[in-house]
Amino acid sequence: MRIFYVCRRVPFPPDRGDKIAAFNTxxxxxxxxxxxxxxxxxxxxDVANISGLQSxxxxxxxxxxxxxxxxxxxxxxxxxxxxxxxxxxxxxRLHRAIQQKFTELRPDLVIVYSCNMAQFAKHLPGVPRxxxxxxxDSMKWQLYAEQSAPPSRWxxxxxxxxxxxxxxxxxxxxxxxxxxxxxxxxxFERLIPGVPVSVVSNGVDLDYFRPAGAIKQPGSLxxxxxMDYRPNIDAVTWFCDEVLPIVQAEIPExxxxxxxxxxxxxxxxxxxxxxITVTGWVPDARPYLDRAAVFxxxxxxxxxxxxxxxxxxxxxxxxxxxxxxxxxxxVAEDDGVLVSDDPRTFASHVVDLLRDSGRRVELARRxxxxxxxxxxxxxxxxxxxxxxxxxxxxxxxxxASASAN
Numbered sequence: 001m002r003i004f005y006v007c008r009r010v011p012f013p014p015d016r017g018d019k020i021a022a023f024n025t026x027x028x029x030x031x032x033x034x035x036x037x038x039x040x041x042x043x044x045x046d047v048a049n050i051s052g053l054q055s056x057x058x059x060x061x062x063x064x065x066x067x068x069x070x071x072x073x074x075x076x077x078x079x080x081x082x083x084x085x086x087x088x089x090x091x092x093r094l095h096r097a098i099q100q101k102f103t104e105l106r107p108d109l110v111i112v113y114s115c116n117m118a119q120f121a122k123h124l125p126g127v128p129r130x131x132x133x134x135x136x137d138s139m140k141w142q143l144y145a146e147q148s149a150p151p152s153r154w155x156x157x158x159x160x161x162x163x164x165x166x167x168x169x170x171x172x173x174x175x176x177x178x179x180x181x182x183x184x185x186x187x188f189e190r191l192i193p194g195v196p197v198s199v200v201s202n203g204v205d206l207d208y209f210r211p212a213g214a215i216k217q218p219g220s221l222x223x224x225x226x227m228d229y230r231p232n233i234d235a236v237t238w239f240c241d242e243v244l245p246i247v248q249a250e251i252p253e254x255x256x257x258x259x260x261x262x263x264x265x266x267x268x269x270x271x272x273x274x275x276i277t278v279t280g281w282v283p284d285a286r287p288y289l290d291r292a293a294v295f296x297x298x299x300x301x302x303x304x305x306x307x308x309x310x311x312x313x314x315x316x317x318x319x320x321x322x323x324x325x326x327x328x329x330x331v332a333e334d335d336g337v338l339v340s341d342d343p344r345t346f347a348s349h350v351v352d353l354l355r356d357s358g359r360r361v362e363l364a365r366r367x368x369x370x371x372x373x374x375x376x377x378x379x380x381x382x383x384x385x386x387x388x389x390x391x392x393x394x395x396x397x398x399x400a401s402a403s404a405n
Contacts, residue, residue, distance in 0.1 A: 001032075001033045001034065001108045001109060001388075001392065002033070002034045002036070002105060002106075002107045002108050002109075003029055003033050003034065003035050003036070003107060003108065003109045003110070003111060004036050004038065004098070004101070004102070004105075004107040004109070004110045004111070004121070004124075005022070005025070005026055005029070005035055005036070005037050005038070005110075005111050005112075005113070006037075006038045006039065006098070006110065006111070006112045006113070006117050006120050006121055007022040007037070007038075007039045007112075007113040007114065007117060008039065008040055008089070008113070008114050008116070008117055009022075009039060009040065009041060009042055009046055010039055010041050010046050010047060010049045010050055010053065010060075010062050011023040011026055011037065011039065011053060012049045012050075012052040012053040013049065013052060015261075016226050017226075017307050018113065018114060018134075020202065020307050021113065021132075021134060021202055021307075022113050023053070024202075024203065024205075024377050024381070025111075025113070025132075025381065025384065026053070026056060026057060027056050028377065028378070028381040028384070029111075029384075030056050030057055030058075034058050035056075035057045035058055036057065036058055036059045036060070036061075036101065036105065036107070037053065037057050037059070037060040037061070038060075038061050038062075038094060038097060038098050038101070038120065039060070039061075039062050039063075039094075040062065040063055040064070040065050040089060040091055040094060040117075041062045041063065041064040041065065042064075042065075042067075043064050043065075043066055043067075044064055046062075046064065047062045047064045050062055059101075061094070061097045061098075061101070063091045063093040063094040063097065065089065065091055070088045070089070071088070073087050073088045073089075073090060074087060074088040078155075078158075081162070082162065083116070083159060083162040083163040083165075083166045084155075084158075084159050084162070085116045085137065085141075085159065085163065086115075086116045086119060086163070086166060088116075089116050089117065089119075090119060094120055095119075095120060098120050098121070098124075099124075102124050106127075107127055108127065108128075108392060109127065109128050109129075109130070109388060109391065109392060110124055110127055110128070110129045110130070111129075111130045111132060112129065112130070112131055112132060112174075113132045113134065114132070114133075114134065114137075115131065115133055115137055115163070115166065115167050115170055116137070118131055118170040118173075118174070122170070122173060128175040128176075128391040128392060129173075129174045129175050129176075130174065130175060130176050130177075130178060130387065130388070130391070131170055131171060131174040131176070131177050131178070132177075132178040132200070133167070133171075133177055133178065133179055133184075133188070134178075134179070134180050134304060135179070135180055135184055135303040135304035136164075136167060136179075136184065136187055136188060136191065136303070137163055137167070138159075138160050138161075138163040138164035138166075138167055138191075139160070139164075139187065139303060140301070140303055141156050141157075141159045141160035141163060142156070142157070142160035143301045143303075144156040144160075144230065144301065145157040145160060147234070147300070147301060164191065167191075167192065168191070168192050171188075171192045171195040171197075172192075172194075172195060175196070175391055176196045176197070176198065176387055176391055177192075177195055177196065177197040177198070178197070178198055178199075178200045178384070178387070179197055179198070179199055179200075180199070180200070180201050180202060180304040180305045180328065181199065181201060181304055181305060181327075181328045182199055183327055183328065184199075184303065184304055184328070185197060185199050198383060198386075198387050199383065200380060200381065200383045200384045200387070201305055201330075201375070201380045202304075202305040202307055202310065202375070202380065203310070203375045203376055203377035203378075203379070203380040203381070204307070204310040204311055204313070204314045204371055204375045204377070205314075205377065206314055206371060206372060206375075206376060208286075209286065209289075209311045209314035209315050209371075210314060210315065210316070210368075211290055211315055211316040211364075211368070212286070212287075212290050213290075214287065214290035214291045215291070216291060216292070216293045217255070217291050217292065217293065218253055218293070219251050219253045219254035219255055219293065219354055220254075220255055220257065220291060220292045220293045220294070221244075221247075221254065221255065221256045221257070221292065221293070221294050221295075221296050221350065222256070222257045222259060222288060222289060222292035222294075222295055222296070222312075222317075223235065223236055223239070223256070223257070223258055223259065223260075223295070223296055223297070223298075223308070224259045224260055224285050224288070224289065224295075224308045224311070224312070225260045225308050226260050226261055226262060227258065227260040227261065227262055227263035227264065227267045227278075227280075228262040228263070228264050230301065231299050231300070231301040231302055232260065232299070233264055233266060233267055234299075234300055234301055235297070235298045235299040235300065235322075235325075236258050236267060236270065236298075237266065237267075237270070238298055238300060239256070239296060239298040240256065240270050240273065240276060242343035243296075243298065243343050243346050243347045243350070244256055244275070244276070244347075246343065246344060246347035246351075247347050247350050247351055247354075248274070248275060250347075250351045251351060251354055251355070253275075254275060254350075254354060255275040255276070255277065256275060256276050256277070256296075257276075257277045257279065257288060257292065258270065258271075258276070258277065258278045258279065259279045259282060259285050259288045259289075260279070260280075260281075260285075261280065261281035261282075262280075262281070263278050263280055285311075286315065289311070289312060289315045289317060290315060292317060293318075293353070293354060293360065294317065294318055294319070294320060294350055294353050294354065294360070295308075295309075295312035295315075295317040295318070295319045295320075296319070296320050296321070296346075296350065297309050297312075297319060297320070297321035297322065297325035297326070298320075298321070298322050298325070298346065299321075299322050299324050299325040300322060300324060300341075301324065302322070302324040302325050302327075302328075303324075303328070304328045305328040305329065306321075306325050306328060306329070309321060309325055309326070309329060309337070310329070310371060310375050312367070313331065313336050313337070313367040313368065313370055313371040313375075314367075314368065314371040314372075314375070315368075316364040316365070316367055316368040317336075317364060317367060318336060318337075318338070318353050318359075318360050318363035318364050318367060319336060319337045319338070319367065320337075320338045320339075320340070320346060320349045320350050320353070321337050321338070321339055322339070322340070322341050322346075323339055323340075323341050324341075326339045329374075330370075330374040330375075331367075331370040331374065332370075334363075334366070335366045335367070335369075335370045336363055336364070336366045336367025336368075336369075336370050336371075337367070337370075338353075338363075
């Protein structure tokens with residue numbers, strides 16, 4: 001089968017949420033099918049990552065876009081009524097490349113990851129199209145609005161409303177929708193009823209992410225993630241302001257490592273405080289995870305599956321997480337994850353784990369077992385195989401857009 005796969009960034013290396021999901025899906029599909037990838041790129045540096053993907057796919061075309069271009073398009077969209085995050089990525093070069101290849105190759109299936117990329121496959125006629133939403137981004141923007149002051153609150157609220165209308169339109173235009181979690185599926189069915197939707201969750205590379213037996217650093221806590229992403233910035237700031245001082249009052253030698261690329265100025269400033277390290281980009285986060293005693297995921301704005309939490313579980317790290325961060329996992333509380341949104345209770349969980357090595361070791365064992373039981377990529381992507389097999393074996397569902405073509 002010939003498959004076109006459309007995504008936001010060059011899906012290599014798999015070092016952030018969207019790239020992890022896209023790369024593993026592409027690698028899985030390419031083992032059995034002919035796969036052609038089309039994507040944007042975060043500038044020339046991201047486009048240079050194409051070489052790492054070429055051995056997995058039949059072809060890949062990337063159109064780089066700059067942050068300046070993205071911001072200008074988003075500002076202009078305020079006056080047009082379009083979702084800002086969709087208009088920001090409306091790159092003509094990628095439209096032309098996909099249309100040309102579509103005419104030339106006529107794929108059997110099109111898969112799009114992330115709703116703001118649906119615009120590049122919306123008008124491809126006569127072919128089943130899967131929209132992999134992952135999460136409903138409109139709800140993320142509404143969360144941002146609730147956590148922001150004007151004028152940002154107004155802009156985020158506008159984007160949430162516009163994007164929900166767009167998600168509804170896209171969901172009905174495409175043949176099938178995919179979502180990451182059962183909770184997200186319930187939201188989807190409530191907000192966008194009458195659309196075929198399936199859950200295909202993220203997984204974790206259990207061979208790559210596994211404990212190597214490093215000596216644990218006393219009192220060490222860690223958070224990983226791209227550090228110019230607003231939910232991650234909010235998470236570490238809240239933890240450093242509200243939780244870490246309580247932990248350090250109990251365990252003075254406790255320390256916190258923020259490990260991730262592109263830390264903003266606000267994140268870098270946290271390193272001025274006692275016991276806080278901001279690494280910036282590192283070639284491999286596993287040694288940092290392996291040396292840490294406890295992983296913290298204090299996200300207050302989070303939806304879907306948190307890859308950082310899955311990776312920590314696979315590394316055999318006991319985790320303390322917010323409700324928002326843990327909601328997307330299939331891991332029961334006390335099977336490697338302790339949950340709280342209250343700063344003092346969160347701190348109490350951390351302190352208990354740092355002081356009780358026996359419990360820490362037991363939760364570490366349960367964490368790895370939970371990852372193995374619930375998050376093997378092959379198990380998650382077998383659900384995608386079922387959706388694909390069903391779609392390509394039945395007549396194409398006609399949509400309003402298809403009828404208009």
